[in-house]
Amino acid sequence: MGTQPVEEVTYIVNDQLWDLHTSFGLPRARATLPQNLAFQYNSSNEVIAVISREYIPPGTRFGPLVGKIYNKETVPKTVKPGCLWMVFSQGCTKKLLDTSDPHHSNWMCYVRRAHSCQLHNLSAGQTDGAIYFHTQRPILAGSELLVWDSRADRAQSKDQCAPSEQKVNVLSACCTFSGLQQQTPMNHSTYDQKITAMQTKNKEEEKKPSLQDKPRKRDSSQTADSRNTLFSEAQLQVKTWNEEPVSGQTGPLDQNDPGQSDINPNCQAGAPICPHNTATSLHKDLPLALSRFPSSFLLYSPLSHLSQQYQHSYTSLPVHCPRLLFPSYSSAFPLPTSLNSLSDLKPLEISVLTTPAYPKHLGEGHPPYTYGAVSPSPTSLPKQGSSEGQTTNDPLIPSATCAMSSSRPEFTMSHLSLPTGGGSLPNRAMPQAQPRAAFWPAPQSKSLLHEVRPGKQLDQSSGAGILPHPLKKENGKIKYECSICAKSFGQLSNLKVHLRVHSGERPFQCHICKKCFTQLAHLQKHHLVHTGEKPHQCLVCNKCFSSTSNLKTHLRLHSGERPYQCWLCHTRFTQYIHLKLHRRLHERQQLLCCPSSPPTYLHHANLEVHQRGNCPLFTYHSCPTAKLCETNSMCNQFDLSQDPTPLLERGLDHHRAALLMETLILRKMELGGINTVCSGSRPVHFSRMAPSCFFLKQEEQQRHIQLA
DNA sequence: CTGGGGAGGGGGCCC
DNA sequence: GGGGCCCCCTCCCCA
Numbered sequence: 001m002g003t004q005p006v007e008e009v010t011y012i013v014n015d016q017l018w019d020l021h022t023s024f025g026l027p028r029a030r031a032t033l034p035q036n037l038a039f040q041y042n043s044s045n046e047v048i049a050v051i052s053r054e055y056i057p058p059g060t061r062f063g064p065l066v067g068k069i070y071n072k073e074t075v076p077k078t079v080k081p082g083c084l085w086m087v088f089s090q091g092c093t094k095k096l097l098d099t100s101d102p103h104h105s106n107w108m109c110y111v112r113r114a115h116s117c118q119l120h121n122l123s124a125g126q127t128d129g130a131i132y133f134h135t136q137r138p139i140l141a142g143s144e145l146l147v148w149d150s151r152a153d154r155a156q157s158k159d160q161c162a163p164s165e166q167k168v169n170v171l172s173a174c175c176t177f178s179g180l181q182q183q184t185p186m187n188h189s190t191y192d193q194k195i196t197a198m199q200t201k202n203k204e205e206e207k208k209p210s211l212q213d214k215p216r217k218r219d220s221s222q223t224a225d226s227r228n229t230l231f232s233e234a235q236l237q238v239k240t241w242n243e244e245p246v247s248g249q250t251g252p253l254d255q256n257d258p259g260q261s262d263i264n265p266n267c268q269a270g271a272p273i274c275p276h277n278t279a280t281s282l283h284k285d286l287p288l289a290l291s292r293f294p295s296s297f298l299l300y301s302p303l304s305h306l307s308q309q310y311q312h313s314y315t316s317l318p319v320h321c322p323r324l325l326f327p328s329y330s331s332a333f334p335l336p337t338s339l340n341s342l343s344d345l346k347p348l349e350i351s352v353l354t355t356p357a358y359p360k361h362l363g364e365g366h367p368p369y370t371y372g373a374v375s376p377s378p379t380s381l382p383k384q385g386s387s388e389g390q391t392t393n394d395p396l397i398p399s400a401t402c403a404m405s406s407s408r409p410e411f412t413m414s415h416l417s418l419p420t421g422g423g424s425l426p427n428r429a430m431p432q433a434q435p436r437a438a439f440w441p442a443p444q445s446k447s448l449l450h451e452v453r454p455g456k457q458l459d460q461s462s463g464a465g466i467l468p469h470p471l472k473k474e475n476g477k478i479k480y481e482c483s484i485c486a487k488s489f490g491q492l493s494n495l496k497v498h499l500r501v502h503s504g505e506r507p508f509q510c511h512i513c514k515k516c517f518t519q520l521a522h523l524q525k526h527h528l529v530h531t532g533e534k535p536h537q538c539l540v541c542n543k544c545f546s547s548t549s550n551l552k553t554h555l556r557l558h559s560g561e562r563p564y565q566c567w568l569c570h571t572r573f574t575q576y577i578h579l580k581l582h583r584r585l586h587e588r589q590q591l592l593c594c595p596s597s598p599p600t601y602l603h604h605a606n607l608e609v610h611q612r613g614n615c616p617l618f619t620y621h622s623c624p625t626a627k628l629c630e631t632n633s634m635c636n637q638f639d640l641s642q643d644p645t646p647l648l649e650r651g652l653d654h655h656r657a658a659l660l661m662e663t664l665i666l667r668k669m670e671l672g673g674i675n676t677v678c679s680g681s682r683p684v685h686f687s688r689m690a691p692s693c694f695f696l697k698q699e700e701q702q703r704h705i706q707l708a
Numbered sequence: 709c710t711g712g713g714g715a716g717g718g719g720g721c722c723c
Numbered sequence: 724g725g726g727g728c729c730c731c732c733t734c735c736c737c738a
Contacts, residue, residue: 487719493725494719501718515716521728522717529715543713549731550713557712571710577734578711585709 011060015106029102029109034062037145039110047110049144056139057483062122063132066106067099083109087129097131108133111145120148 015032030047033039036056040049065085070076075084075096083100099109111133114120122133124147133147472479472488479488480495484502489495497519500506506516508523512530517523525547528534534544536551540558545551553575556562562572564579568586573579 490720491724494721496725498719518717519719520726524728526716546714547716548729550715552730554713574711576732578709580733581709 011057013060013062015063015066027102028066029105029107032066033107037107039107040144048112050107050111052139052141052143052145054141056135058135058137060135061132062134063108064127064130065097065099065108065124065132066104067097067109068101068104070096070098072096085131087126087131095129111147114146114148120146122147 013034013036016034030039033050036053038051038053039047040051042048067083067085070079075098079098079100083098085097085099087095087097099105102109111122121135121137121139121143122145123136125132125134133145136148139145472481477490479490480492481488482495482498482502484499487498489498500518506518508517508520509515510517510523510526510530512527515526517526528546534546536545536548537543538545538551538554538558540555543554545554556574562574564573564576565571566573566579566582566586568583571582573582
């Protein structure tokens with residue numbers, strides 16, 4: 001009996017880094033829990049289960065399982081058989097893995113065993129002597145992780161062995177397992193169904209063509225990285241506003257979302273998970289729906305994509321980098337078509353989102369993967385298809401060894417089933433020293449997942465049903481949908497190229513400057529930088545340009561075309577970026593000010609905080625000044641003001657536009673784990689604030705005075 | 709502050 | 724279906 005083929009792995013989740021000296025005595029089993037998971041405790045503060053904090057797609061791999069290693073001769077008799085895992089090699093028991101000691105095992109020792117095939121969502125597998133857990137089906141937020149052993153079940157069935165009488169069981173992937181006592185999984189079905197229904201409806205809604213203040217032939221998907229990310233998020237969020245309310249529902253996320261992870265050394269080990277510190281949270285006054293956002297957006301998506309060296313650089317950045325986190329008031333912002341009245345706005349009913357964010361602000365020189373570290377010198381690069389030892393100086397030849405190249409298993413795109421030339425993931429363990437990306441697809445409904453078919457399955461026998469390229473039909477045409485951002489493409493190849501956006505794969509490397517690109521065309525275009533070639537000439541002034549786009553922009557100078565107009569002063573610009581910069585001038589001119597004090601505020605939230613905390617015109621002070629300052633600081637980091645026009649142009653009045661954006665503020669604050677505004681005796685509802693689109697106009701200020 | 713150019717990224721179309 | 728080409732969009736830099 002040899003090692004079984006590894007199941008197809010699309011996403012990899014590594015343990016939290018654990019260090020004996022920096023974990024403040026926290027047992028390894030508790031300190032290594034990935035951030036997308038949470039522990040469930042009993043009344044004695046013992047871990048009884050592992051819960052998913054967010055949607056986890058099939059094909060996700062956790063592990064490896066860690067524990068004390070014994071062989072048959074050295075295994076102590078005191079070890080509980082239920083905590084022993086058998087690892088096989090060449091048909092023989094190779095070693096025994098003891099997971100009974102939380103100081104020597106990792107979080108996986110807490111994953112309970114499903115008592116039936118129908119209930120499990122994880123299966124254990126062995127790869128090169130290491131045991132991993134693979135998700136067999138989508139795990140929705142709040143669901144318990146349950147690992148299943150088909151062979152053990154069969155054995156138990158034969159032996160009529162009660163669950164409590166577990167012996168050393170054998171897992172389906174040649175591992176032997178007997179975990180904690182079998183338990184019935186927690187009943188989150190109602191909540192899961194709710195989320196599923198919402199997600200299904202989200203997906204079925206079509207994007208509304210956005211009105212824009214500038215001529216754009218394309219939809220809003222063609223935006224910058226950060227805006228893309230935020231757009232998707234905002235899109236889902238706005239869509240959700242039209243969904244059936246879920247307020248008042250105490251779903252499992254509320255119960256289990258560890259707003260304070262137990263890996264936090266400041267947290268008391270073993271303390272029950274408290275989703276929110278209701279004593280300090282701004283949102284204690286908010287409907288529950290807003291208070292239950294998982295923190296994955298901040299906690300985990302960006303970091304999980306970065307190698308350790310970049311994690312540091314990322315975490316040193318402000319948590320609320322506006323470009324990264326906050327959707328601009330942009331023309332790329334879709335609005336629900338039915339948003340015609342205030343009642344349509346359900347700003348506190350927001351679906352669970354797991355959109356990954358990519359820290360573009362890391363800079364060109366700091367890609368989220370260790371390109372430079374793995375890329376050999378140009379002279380050492382073997383020419384593709386050439387014999388060994390040959391080198392190439394052709395900068396346009398894709399580097400076989402550059403970032404995420406298929407030649408390197410730790411970077412292979414087989415995780416996403418991309419045909420990068422290297423084929424499938426080698427059947428060997430992933431080096432643990434390499435932090436790897438974990439990419440979460442957007443939450444998908446179960447129905448969708450059943451409808452789509454896989455682009456490729458490495459192991460049909462596994463039954464995992466990995467679906468890297470979900471298919472759907474639109475107007476009779478097959479569309480390939482990105483499982484991460486739900487964007488659809490008419491051609492699979494386009495989707496595969498698109499997936500590089502999420503994966504970070506950049507297979508085309510410039511051998512001169514080592515910069516990597518997602519597409520060959522980009523590399524070819526980039527190469528002109530080095531050659532100085534400018535093949536595109538303006539027929540009017542004979543000026544040459546390296547790209548047609550830049551030539552086209554240039555031609556506007558001759559034609560006098562200024563397609564980008566400011567809606568306030570009607571100034572026109574030839575480039576959109578100029579209009580954006582111009583708008584900020586207006587914003588500065590319209591800073592909010594409280595009639596009682598000289599400070600001005602960029603955002604309505606700031607003014608609200610001021611008035612709530614220390615404005616003499618308001619009497620419901622309840623928050624310390626330091627807290628207010630912090631809140632103001634955080635609010636100011638939200639760059640709400642980039643593009644305030646489109647919402648208004650779409651018929652939204654100031655009030656509704658303010659509602660929309662302020663809700664997003666709240667959400668972002670929640671995601672950031674910021675406990676900011678103490679609402680005191682009066683509930684915080686931004687929606688009751690004076691109508692404004694971030695800017696309090698003069699007449700509204702007067703009204704404000706009257707109210708005060 | 710405005711304006712112009714350079715550069716990179718995403719995606720559609722076509723072979 | 725894959726790859727190449729092209730276009731559009733965005734941002735940055737600098738005068």
